[in-house]
Amino acid sequence: MSEKIGNPREPRPALLDLAGDLNIHQVLDRNGLPNGDMPDPGLSNDEARMFYETMVLLRTIDERGWKLQRSGRIAFWIPLRGQEALQVGATHAMHSDDWIFRAHREMAPWLMRGGSLELMFAQFFGAAQEPQKGRRLPCLIGNRSLNIIQGPTQVGSFIPHACGVAWAAKLRGADIKVLGLFGDGATSRSEFHSAMNFAGIHQPPVVFICVNNSWAVSTPLDCQTAQANFAAKGDAYGVRNLRVDGNDPLAVYAVTKAARESLESEGPILIEAVTYRLGYHTSSDNPDLYRQEAEAALWAAWDPLQRMRGYLEHKGWWDDADEAALHQRCEDDIQAAINAASAMAIPGRSSQFEDVFAESTWMLDEQAERLLSEQSESAS
Amino acid sequence: MAKMNVLEALRAAMAWELEHDSDVVILGEDVGTAGGIFRTTQGLQNRFGPDRVIDTPMDESGIIAHAVGLALAGMKPIAEIQFSGFIHNAHEQIMFCAAKYRWMSGGEYTSPLVVRAPSFGGIMGGVWHSHSPESYYIHGGGIKIVAPSTPQDAYGLMLAAIRDPDPVLILEPVPLYRSLSGEVEDDGTATEIGPAETVRPGQDITAVTYGPLRHVLKEVADELAASGGADTEVIDLKTLIPWDVERLVESVNRTGRLVIIHEAPQTLGFGAELAAELQQRCFGYLQAPIDRVCAPDVPYSYRVGDDYYKPGAERIRAALNKIMEFAF
Numbered sequence: 001m002s003e004k005i006g007n008p009r010e011p012r013p014a015l016l017d018l019a020g021d022l023n024i025h026q027v028l029d030r031n032g033l034p035n036g037d038m039p040d041p042g043l044s045n046d047e048a049r050m051f052y053e054t055m056v057l058l059r060t061i062d063e064r065g066w067k068l069q070r071s072g073r074i075a076f077w078i079p080l081r082g083q084e085a086l087q088v089g090a091t092h093a094m095h096s097d098d099w100i101f102r103a104h105r106e107m108a109p110w111l112m113r114g115g116s117l118e119l120m121f122a123q124f125f126g127a128a129q130e131p132q133k134g135r136r137l138p139c140l141i142g143n144r145s146l147n148i149i150q151g152p153t154q155v156g157s158f159i160p161h162a163c164g165v166a167w168a169a170k171l172r173g174a175d176i177k178v179l180g181l182f183g184d185g186a187t188s189r190s191e192f193h194s195a196m197n198f199a200g201i202h203q204p205p206v207v208f209i210c211v212n213n214s215w216a217v218s219t220p221l222d223c224q225t226a227q228a229n230f231a232a233k234g235d236a237y238g239v240r241n242l243r244v245d246g247n248d249p250l251a252v253y254a255v256t257k258a259a260r261e262s263l264e265s266e267g268p269i270l271i272e273a274v275t276y277r278l279g280y281h282t283s284s285d286n287p288d289l290y291r292q293e294a295e296a297a298l299w300a301a302w303d304p305l306q307r308m309r310g311y312l313e314h315k316g317w318w319d320d321a322d323e324a325a326l327h328q329r330c331e332d333d334i335q336a337a338i339n340a341a342s343a344m345a346i347p348g349r350s351s352q353f354e355d356v357f358a359e360s361t362w363m364l365d366e367q368a369e370r371l372l373s374e375q376s377e378s379a380s
Numbered sequence: 381m382a383k384m385n386v387l388e389a390l391r392a393a394m395a396w397e398l399e400h401d402s403d404v405v406i407l408g409e410d411v412g413t414a415g416g417i418f419r420t421t422q423g424l425q426n427r428f429g430p431d432r433v434i435d436t437p438m439d440e441s442g443i444i445a446h447a448v449g450l451a452l453a454g455m456k457p458i459a460e461i462q463f464s465g466f467i468h469n470a471h472e473q474i475m476f477c478a479a480k481y482r483w484m485s486g487g488e489y490t491s492p493l494v495v496r497a498p499s500f501g502g503i504m505g506g507v508w509h510s511h512s513p514e515s516y517y518i519h520g521g522g523i524k525i526v527a528p529s530t531p532q533d534a535y536g537l538m539l540a541a542i543r544d545p546d547p548v549l550i551l552e553p554v555p556l557y558r559s560l561s562g563e564v565e566d567d568g569t570a571t572e573i574g575p576a577e578t579v580r581p582g583q584d585i586t587a588v589t590y591g592p593l594r595h596v597l598k599e600v601a602d603e604l605a606a607s608g609g610a611d612t613e614v615i616d617l618k619t620l621i622p623w624d625v626e627r628l629v630e631s632v633n634r635t636g637r638l639v640i641i642h643e644a645p646q647t648l649g650f651g652a653e654l655a656a657e658l659q660q661r662c663f664g665y666l667q668a669p670i671d672r673v674c675a676p677d678v679p680y681s682y683r684v685g686d687d688y689y690k691p692g693a694e695r696i697r698a699a700l701n702k703i704m705e706f707a708f
Contacts, residue, residue, distance in 0.1 A: 099453075133486040144488035149452070152476050152484070160442055161477065161491075164449015171405070171431055171455070190469075194442030201437070355487040356521045358545035361622035364521070 006289030009220060014298040015212075015274050016245055022229070024243045024274050027250040030302055032310020036245070041254040045317050050112075051092070051249050052308045052318070053326055055084040058107055059305060060330040061117075062279070064338070065124060065138070069283040073342065074124050078139035079279030080105040082247070083213060085304030086273040087181075088112070089252030090209055093260055094179050099147050101162040103155065103181045103211060104139060105277075113146040117333055121341035128347040133354070135347075155216075156186030159195040159208070166204035166268070177260055178206040185216025187230055196237035196270065205263035207256060208239075208270045211246065213277040214299075218290035234270035246273030247304040250311070276302070349375065384564045387420050387557040389531040390496075393538035394421065394458060396568050398428045401456060404542060407434040408443055408460030408496070417462055418498065418557055440466050444473040444495065451491035452481065456542055464497035464551065465508030471516060478547040479522030494541045495549045499527075500591050500643055501690045502555030506682035509554075510690075512591070512644035512675075514620055517549050518653075524573055525620040527551040527590040531562040533618060536571025543570060553592045560595070576624035578631070582613035585700055586631040588654065589641040590617040593691065597641055600696045610704045620650055628654070629661050636667035637703045643690045646674035668706035673699045 019026055019036075026036030034040040043051065062080050069077035080087075087108035094100065100109045110120055119130055123141050126134035131143045132150070142150030151158025162180030169176040186192055187210060199206060210230045214221060221228040234241035244255045252273055259269045276299035280287055312318035353360065353368040360368075384392060397404045406421055412435035415422025425433035436443050440461055447457035461467045467474075474495060481491045501510030514525055524546055528534040534552070541548035553560075576588075579598050582605070589597050594616040601612035613631050617623055632638045638658055640651035651672040659670055673691045680689050 131486050131488055132484065135484055135486065142485055142488065144485070149489060150485070152472075152480060154472065154476070157445070157472060157477060160445035161449040161452060164446040164451075165453040166449075167446065168450045168453030168455045171450075172403075172453075176453075190439075190441055191445055191473075194437075194439050194445055197437050197439065198442060198446050355483045355485075357524075358482070358490075362625060363622050 008288065008290055008292045011292050011295035011298060014276065014302060015214070016247060016302045017298070019245060022243065024245050025251055025255060026245040026248050027254060028248045028307050028311055030307065032307040033314055034311070036248070036251060038251055038254055041250055041257070043250065043253070045315070047092070048312055048315065048317060051088050052305070052312055054088050054108055054111055055249070055305050055308055056326055057111060057330050058084045058087070060327070060334060061107060064334050066283070068124065068338070069138070074138050076137045076139070077283040078104045079277070079282070080107060082276050082278030082299065082304070083211065084108070085249035085308065086209070086211060086246040086252045086275055089249040090179060090181070090256045093253050093256035094177065097147060098177045098179060099149060099162070099165050101149050101151055101158050101178070101180045102141070103183055103186070105211070106181055107141070109148045110141055110143060110146060113148070115143055115146050117337035118340045121337040122344055125341045125344065126346055127341060127344035128351065129344055133347050133351055156182050156189035156191050159186065159191050160198065162208070163195040163199050163204055163206050166206035167198070167202055170202070170204050177263055178204070180206055180208045181211060182208070183216060184210060184212040184214070184221065184230055185219065185224060187233060188224055196234060196239050199268040200238035203267040206268045207259045207263070208268065209256070210270065210272045211275060212272050213275050215277050215281070215291065217281045217285065229272070231270055231272035239268055239270050240266060241270040241272070243272045243274060246275030247302045247307065249304060249308055349377065381563055382566050383561055384531050384535070384566070385558050385561040386531050386534045386553060387418060389535040389564050390420055390538050390552065391422065391424070392564070392566050393535045393542070395424060395427070396566070397539065397542045398424065398432055400568065403455045404458065405432050405434060405450065405455060406458045406460065407436050407447060409436055409438050409462050411435060411460050416460060418554070421460070440470040441473050444470040444478065444493070447493040448473060448478050448481070448491045451478070451493045452489055456492065458494040458496060458542060460496045462498070463509050463511065464499040464513045465511035467497055467513055468516065474517060474523065474547070474549070475520060479520070482546070483522060490545065491547060492545050493547050495547065497549060497551055498554045499551040500553050500555060501680055502592060502686055504682060504686055506685065507679040510680045510685055512551070512642065514551060514650055515644055515648055518621060518650070523547045523549055523621065525549045525551065526573055527553070527618060527620060529553045529556060529591050529594045529616060531560065531564045533571055535564050535566060536569065537573065537618070539568065540570035540573050544573060548573070551591060555592050574619050574622055574624060576618055576627045577616045578613065578627065579616050580612065580614040582611040582635065584610040584635055585612045585637040585639060585703060586615060586628070586635045587612050587639045587641060587700065588615040588617055588628060590620065591643060593641055593643060596693055597696055600693050600700065604697065604700060610700055612700055623654070625657065625661070628658060632658055632662040633665040636665050638666070638670045639673060639699050639703055640670065641673040641691055641696055643675055645677045646672060647677050649674050668703045671699050671703055
């Protein structure tokens with residue numbers, strides 16, 4: 001007799017079904033029509049199309065990346081499916097010289113700030129020429145030229161770093177704002193509370209976005225906190241806050257833009273973007289152990305891509321031919337990026353000794369010399 | 381040139397950099413209006429303002445984490461941990477954030493902060509106020525560690541730490557803060573991070589230490605030589621990472637005997653690393669096994685710690701005599 005493995009939870013209602021009751025702000029309804037409590041921010045045709053095109057590209061990257069991992073070509077993958085809207089909306093609301101501290105699922109800042117797909121895939125393959133020199137796991141992307149910073153891997157540890165960079169801007173009188181993204185699980189870490197506390201006291205120009213995607217690996221919200229209104233945690237620290245539909249790119253854009261513009265007059269802000277992780281936590285996860293398909297299905301009804309497409313069609317800015325062309329373009333561009341990135345050289349053995357210090361030490365030099373003398377280049 | 385105690389020398393160095401570099405800020409618990417619980421930063425907030433000398437919440441991890449953010453943006457924060465016994469809730473921020481940003485970003489982002497850690501025993505402070513944290517902050521690279529134990533080194537190494545492009549942990553000698561004074565060349569010249577100092581030349585034994593024990597060791601060595609005992613060469617390491625291997629190798633090859641003395645517990649203390657490296661480099665010259673005089677692997681007791689936990693003159697003298705008695 002086989003033993004039952006795991007204990008999947010009964011599905012809970014999608015929080016967005018209760019958006020009005022939970023004070024979760026929206027522009028779009030589930031079909032993408034502007035029937036929410038917030039006014040349509042009035043993106044241009046080009047901007048609105050760019051939103052949707054980026055979201056589709058993100059999802060296609062996720063699908064191809066997943067396959068690269070499952071086929072053994074890359075070691076790891078962090079799915080972003082379902083979380084496309086908030087990252088597009090938030091990135092567009094910030095200026096290009098604002099710093100963005102990404103959590104683990106935000107690829108939009110890279111794409112929207114002009115980073116190349118080729119270099120992004122180079123990161124997934126750990127190529128020597130990607131900015132981080134193949135040192136971080138796939139999907140943990142950072143790029144100084146785009147003002148995107150990938151913090152340490154432990155979630156939430158970098159929330160105060162975002163706060164500190166913003167604080168520095170304030171102390172130096174620099175016109176730079178900071179966007180700090182992190183997940184619901186990260187709010188349990190002391191660094192979240194440190195950052196809110198310092199932010200409340202020193203009023204740095206930082207927009208914190210808590211990406212509440214309902215699950216922290218297998219830990220549901222009610223095991224994470226007795227106060228699952230994550231925005232409200234800002235109240236304890238005197239940090240203004242609000243909840244927004246994280247699957248509504250226009251709503252996230254509108255609240256983030258308003259937040260950015262009022263940082264000087266009203267101080268830092270904690271925005272909770274309510275979304276759902278439709279995919280696995282990572283390629284090492286198995287959601288069947290802890291959640292039922294039916295729950296993801298409730299959230300699929302709020303799929304951000306469908307809603308943004310619905311909005312474009314409502315505006316008369318999109319048709320089936322556009323859709324087909326977009327998908328083809330995404331596939332082609334990604335294939336070209338994979339072809340280029342997978343052919344790139346990986347870092348040499350000695351590269352791990354670089355950048356530990358500004359200048360190497362005798363200690364590192366001797367360790368490197370010995371390691372290089374004892375291993376051949378082809379050692380595995 | 382001015383006469384200063386260690387605490388005044390640290391303050392003078394911080395004041396120099398606050399005055400000459402607008403990116404330098406000090407942050408920590410009670411560092412502003414009170415000037416720190418030891419008064420190390422006394423007067424600096426009045427002189428430079430509350431945006432340069434910043435009182436923080438009681439949150440060591442948060443102090444370091446926010447200093448990391450300030451440093452990422454190009455500022456030069458000096459973060460004070462009130463006592464090094466309180467430093468460990470900031471361990472992740474020091475070792476996996478500050479010490480890793482340069483490497484993990486491929487050299488694109490750096491966070492060169494200074495962590496001030498009042499350390500070492502001798503004030504009847506018990507375990508949290510008498511701590512030697514160095515071993516916890518060595519593994520894995522990315523941070524330098526210095527331990528000044530004279531007013532001049534306190535001044536010069538503090539300046540060097542602030543100006544260094546990498547994070548630096550400075551172990552400040554609490555028991556010497558006010559008890560040790562000396563003339564300090566206070567013209568803004570830094571002391572290079574790395575070189576050790578030969579405090580007393582000798583021919584028979586190399587004895588190496590760092591922190592306040594430098595002075596105890598020097599006194600023991602002088603007494604021993606004066607009473608017809610061994611002629612001990614005393615070396616103050618001053619920098620732990622990266623330590624001065626050349627000076628040590630030259631000395632040990634000459635004397636043939638090495639005794640390592642430190643206040644931190646013995647197992648995996650810095651002495652273990654020194655012993656391992658120096659036995660490999662100096663094996664053919666050694667006339668006796670390398671010995672260590674360290675604290676035991678137990679916590680630092682309030683009542684008996686100062687006398688019976690951290691190595692004192694008696695244990696150091698015994699070790700120096702013993703190593704001379706060894707015969708193959």
